Amino acid sequence: MDPVAALDRIAFLLERSLAPTYRVRAFRTASRVLSSLPAGEISARTRDGTLESLKGVGPKTALVVREALDGEVPGYLRNLEEEAGAPLPVEGGEELLALQRGDCHTHSDWSDGGSPVEEMGWAAARLGHEWTVLTDHSPRLTVARGLSPDRLREQLDLVALLNTRWAPFRLLTGIECDILDDGSLDQEPELLERLDVVVVSVHSKLRMDARAMTRRLVAAVSDPHADVLGHCTGRLVTGRGRPESEFDPGEVFAACAEAGTAVEINSRPERLDPPRRLLREAVAAGTLFAVDTDAHAPGQLDWQAYGCARAEECGVPAERVVTTWTAEELLTWTRQGRAPARAALP
Template identity: 50%
Template sequence: MSRRDPVVDLREIARLLERHGGQTRRAQTFRRAADTLAALDADVRADLDARRGWGTLAGIGETTNRVIAQAHDGRVPDYLADLQAADGPLAPPNPVMAALRGDLHTHTEWSDGSSPLEEMALEALRLGREYLAITDHSPRLRIANGLDRERRLAQLAEIGALNEALPGFTVFAGAEVDILDDGALDGDEDTLGRLDVVVASVHSKLAMDAAAMTNRMVAAIARPRTDILGHCTGRLVAGDRGTRAQSAFDAEVVFEACRHFGVAVEINSRPERRDPPTTCWRWPPTWAACSASTPTRTPRGNSASASTGPPGRPRRGSRPNGSSRVGSRNGWPSGWRSGPRGGDSLGFER
């Protein structure tokens, strides 16, 4: 029986873990093991194979060692076989899935993702996508290994090289940027101005007062560099990070601000998020978990994370679909107010 490549099997396990369970940390374990094996000198690798000594390597634990041994013996590793048996479409065929052309919110191993940038792009190609935005975290989110200016510029160079290597496919340079307490964006203006896509998200003080959270989110939406409002409630419903309650805010005001300023509202479909929840979109709306009050009309906004919009590299700092900004967006939206409930517009004023 011919040997299998354990590096390939370890990476496939990591891919399937992320694809179906949002198990990023566990996936990282398998991907690190693959990287450890791949980096070995050929003679060292041959010696380890001969004496089945893979478990002596740093980063190779009991489970990953078993995967390597079974692949070395020419077997499909049991761990991989179980994942493959459970694999299947993430959703039944539907018009939305058929229309998807790209994804505008992704993380790589540059921040808290577990996949290399190149591997992300190749997976997008495998899925039939036309473009992919790389939106690793901004510097303030240290727990997620956010990119400072120096690392961001290095990543921009790597993205440029990848675009040269993948004709017919576009990798957009982006960032998921923290919304600070006052609604400012985390990052210097020059660095943000070099990006194609900016996803603005709240990652701190998620339990703040609903009125304060509403002001904070609207202020960020009004910033000229904001293209997409990310995972607006911040909730976690599954996955290896546990669960987290969603934030409270006036969803009618926030989504109307997005409509007014041409900012997309992300539909984050990762299994552990599924954000915003359906309570934010039903008609008649039931907003108790999102709002400080109950509005009487349907919010209007755009979906973003997986996009049906046209590809093609946008102007730096503009949205990929080329839609124009509306109104003044210089800092805090002073003078904004919500109009009468049930009206056609919340009447954002300048």
């Protein structure tokens, strides 16, 4: 077995099961170190016992390498496959999951994700996605290393370069843009205009008065640059949890339907947002939807099954799910939505 592939698979399964970050990092780091070595050096270092002298390779990761080179499935990987390698524990949604072509909400280590852009893109392609949108955070979210305008421009150049190597897979440009207190968006309009997909989300003052939060969300989803409303209630359902933000869902979802802004079905196990009752209201309002993972690591890209199961349970029509569309269909939709913004530019 290829030792780098074994390390990557271990990291993927740990990420998929929300294992502690430090544990994932050990295997991701070892994989990157070994991937950079000249051909034959991994085997040579394994034979002469110098593998662990490499910075980033420890006893556990070195054992994985030795067992892989001996032609075995490493014990750590074998145990992890038994514990975490099975299909996700969800019921339903299989038909919608089979239709998914992409993911509108992912993060890299440019903001608060755990892996480089390249690793996120390769993982999405290996899962069978035709496209994925990179949506690192906007400047105001400093705790998540939100991207300044200059850093976002640098990222756009990187994505353009990577796409020259990845065809037919395509990494689309995007952002998870903070919705500010007054409903305006936390990035320069000219930069938002350049992006393929803009996810807009609330990350601050989640306990705002319901009337003020309703005005805030309606203003954001009505902005011509907004394409997807991310995790609309902001709730967390695991650990200590976090209650839902309060707003008028009828008014917000009606605004989404009128503006053509999709409502995200966030697949993260600790979010599963919106709740079922609100998801059904969005269906009745006639909105579009995006089944997204909000992945912060490659293994989390596999979480769409959670969102698809909830979508099916709540009667979401597959034809209204933008993540089932081709990249060109998706881009036609976002460009049409930007027409009023383009007309307003000098």
